[in-house]
Amino acid sequence: MTARIQIVGIGDDGLDGLTGQARQIIDSATLIIGPKSLLDKLPKSAARHVAVGSNLDQLQQAIGGVGDSPAVVLAGGDPLFYGIARYLTDTFGKEKFEVIPHVSTMQLAFARVKESWDDAYLTNLATQPLDRVVDHVRTSELVGLFTTKAITPSVVAEALLDRRIDYFTAYVCENLGTPDETVTQGDLQSIRGQSFGEMNVMILVRKQGASDRPSGSDQRRLFGNPDDLFLQSRPKRGLLTPSEVRCIALAELGLTPTSIVWDVGAGSGSLAIEAASIANRGKVFAIEMDAEDYGLMIENAKMFDVPSLVPIHGQAPDAFKDLPNADAIFVGGSGRFVPDLVSAAIARLSSNGRVVVNVSSPDNLVSVQAVLAKANLQQDVRMINIARGQYQLDRVRFAALNPTFLILGRR
Template identity: 65%
Template structure:
């Protein structure tokens, strides 16, 4: 089988190609590419196939042409938010050779003379607008590919709606072509303007602007004080204490795209803080008590947790339809925590972390036994915290109920 050559092309078409890229195109049997790129390539074979927007269909087309010498055209760097990423995952990296062009994102940052090595880069075609807006809120520099639906004007309106008005903005159109244009201004000036479809938007935070929005002052990524979470009065004190939460989140070893279960989430303090760390994954917070479930949804709304999904139900039945997790946290106050660990352990992905917080020695033994049945030696921490209180002119310490954190990694 011949390898498919993926060639990156700029807006300047043939003129911007290297001699190596030209030679590959000229020896091809068939040229495949988007409708806007094929006319720009005057060299190469007469047989040409439009790739269209359906990447699955494109993969089938390439399979059908596998016996021929095929060149696939792609805009800019095909591996930077391009078709090559999808195709290499779908068909296998060994099926392709990639010859990149300068990415339009690189060109955009070059035009506005800003470094992009620590910028937040994203594509509005693949990310929800709300999530992108929240990531922009705390970024210093941002580079975005917009879409026909979410234009630079629409994104500017969404940012201003959320009082994010502290960026200088550049819209870079048709980069590398004769009709290249860069529009500079603030977000307000973009509203109502129209731009070409081939654009990159760059946002640069003005110096001296605070990192945190006003409505989030006093709220932390994790380790928020217990009294910032709504709790039902009869059950007050059952919330995972702030210090234990911090240790548990560290032991859970979360990544930005982790899938997390918080089983027995209560009013959601740990799930909310986990979701603020897992900004590209999902946190499923499972709670059977109707009052606590309602408080959890209220707390999640106050913290703006767009990666938290509340699940009203009882484990293990409520877990059946959920995706297999990378991390499971169980807050155990019931008598059958060890049995629950046994019932749901197989759902944890290989290499995943299981962390359990219990208050009683009996539950500690039950969870240890469940881990050991899986040939996992659990790591056990006893967390005993005392908080200082001033009484008249003296400092006294008030103990928080001690608890145990049991953790293990699935082989």
């Protein structure tokens, strides 16, 4: 059964860029609904044009008024790629529509700058809060952004520079597919001072070898600091322990101002640094074998001013040899050696000590539980599922972090 309403993607080049099928559908329609900017690209015809903007109620009314006559909804580019098709199919049902996509302007933009977009972070600033987007950009290699009239490339550049993110080359691609097509290349500092047309896509390419940098905020919490306050390791690795998981782990470690703490596999030091803020009259030994992460931990410790932190560049369990016994031990990691590290660490746990192990795989969960049981430790488990709110159109949606397990043990 043929769908009654055709959602047709159209580019900035209008009818010239459409397939024969798409042109035939538009030519046979008696009702065409879409933004005025797209309707103006069509030649005069007997079809009735209904202009709708970004008002979703107005769009719903227009769709609800469609009878049995052939009708078309015009959408920019690919209607299913940050387009209106998902909203319409969710609202009225998929059976009511057929989608005829066009090449997305995002795809055209990546083609113009000759970058593959299969691993890029892609989003639309019309549906995502800028602060959330900046957080994602900070740890990405390649970024594609649909900007808006209010959140222009210059506004994006300003927001990134305010967070000390200056390690991207920027491309602003305007009026793609038209005779007025323009691609502007520059660093974020130069993009910040320029004006661009409304029809643009912004591409960000991370400079080779650039490390993530913290936001530079002067506000510090005792624990649970936002992830972007820390220097972080290479893109797509990020902090080993996100802020929400960090808060729970620190609470379960039962720290006091004089605690002796081990952080085994400390990464760039987020948990160890916050533990050192709590145990400010004790000692926090942060063990990390990766040279890059160890260097970042040193820099983070300087920013947070935690003299009780003792960074150790070494490999566990050999690095345990010269350490004092611990009141609290945190072990984080995803490798098959985690159970062995836990076994070696808890042998050095004080009589009233606690251990918290953070793993992401069920196999490691079971193995670590077996290690704690063999050592006669009382144990408990937390499975943590965290979803962070994101605003899309007029709704709040949630983006889930990877589930993780905390295994708790105490003497």
